[in-house]
Amino acid sequence: MKSLTLSVPLMTAALTLAPVAHAGMPYGNYEVQSPRDPGHSWLWDIRPCEPGHPADCVQMQAQPRPNGQATPWYAVAHLANGRYTTTVDVPDGVRCTVYFLPSHDTYTWDAVTLSGSVDSTFDAGCGGAPGGTASWPLSLVRF
Structure with a gap:
């Protein structure tokens, strides 16, 4: 009977101290596989949003490889209907x-x-071409 008495507090502690499951994607590092920028591969560091942000978001730090001639960026992505979405102003996107x-x-x-995909809009194209839009597929692979 004593083991039953001991197991109740241990079970209560285990349930109380169990980590909370994150409903979205696992946090960590991801390689972005996309023809969006063929001169670089991109690594995304995806972490939980800081306290005070909604629970449906992740923060992202994007780092190009190699580092030259591409601008790293930071963004917050929000989860809605099973999909994450974020927007980024890219100074060297075209x-x-x-x-x-x-x-x-x-x-x-x-x-x-x-x-998913990346959809890009721009005011001007190369060589004086008019602005427009372009879309590319993407997939994230744990790194």
């Missing part, structure tokens, strides 16, 4: 032969399959 132009990129991906 990559011309000898110069770069800005773009506004929207990344969306499925919280389970980690596949």
Whole structure:
């Protein structure tokens, strides 16, 4: 009978101290597989949002490899209907032969399959071409 008395407090402690499950994607480092920027591969460090942010978000630090001629960025992605979405203003998003132009990129991906797309809008294209939009597929792979 004594073991039953001891097991009740241990079970209560185990339930009380159990980690809370995160409903979205696992936190960690991801390699972005996408033809969006063929000159670089990108690593995303995905972490929980800081206290005070909604529970449905993750913070992202994006780092290009190699580092030269690409701008790292930070963003917050929000989860809605099973998909994460974030937008980023990229100062070098349109990559011309000898110069770069800005773009506004929207990344969306499925919280389970980690596949999605990046949609880019820009005011001007290379060589004086008009602005426009472009879309590419993406997938995130644990790194």
